[in-house]
Amino acid sequence: MIYEVRFQTVEPQRRDAYVKMYKEAIQGCKEAGCRSGKILCSEEDPSRVMVLLEWPSKEHHLNWRGTPTHRSFRAAVEGWQAKPSEGGYYVAEDI
Numbered sequence: 001m002i003y004e005v006r007f008q009t010v011e012p013q014r015r016d017a018y019v020k021m022y023k024e025a026i027q028g029c030k031e032a033g034c035r036s037g038k039i040l041c042s043e044e045d046p047s048r049v050m051v052l053l054e055w056p057s058k059e060h061h062l063n064w065r066g067t068p069t070h071r072s073f074r075a076a077v078e079g080w081q082a083k084p085s086e087g088g089y090y091v092a093e094d095i
Contacts, residue, residue, distance in 0.1 A: 001035075004053040004061055006087040010080060012046035018080050019049065025076035028069025029053065033060040047082065058089050 010018045019039055026037065035054040042048035055061045064070050 001092070002055050002058050002061075003090045003092055004051075004055060004087070005090050006051040006053075006085045008049040008051065008085040009047050009082045010049060011082055014080065015041060015046055015049065021076060021080065022051070025073045026051075026053075028067075028073055029061075029064055031069055032064035032067065034064075051085075051087075061089075 019041065022039060026034075029037075033056050035056065037051065037053040040050040040052070042050075053061070
């Protein structure tokens with residue numbers, strides 16, 4: 001299992017609308033095997049959002065790219081972020 005983590009920046013006054021839109025737009029990733037996800041909103045900085053998606057493997061996520069549901073997702077989120085998101089793939093350890 002691997003986690004895709006994305007750190008995003010949005011205009012603070014649009015964050016609630018962004019979260020609502022994102023939650024709807026990302027649903028297509030489930031067809032590609034995404035098991036679960038979370039969207040976290042910073043209490044300290046209202047422009048910061050973190051997305052955490054759980055995938056069986058990095059390949060599952062990469063195979064989703066370019067599919068109709070991925071293109072639909074990308075079209076939905078385009079223009080919402082104040083700057084490009086950052087992140088990558090992470091392996092989790094219990095503590």
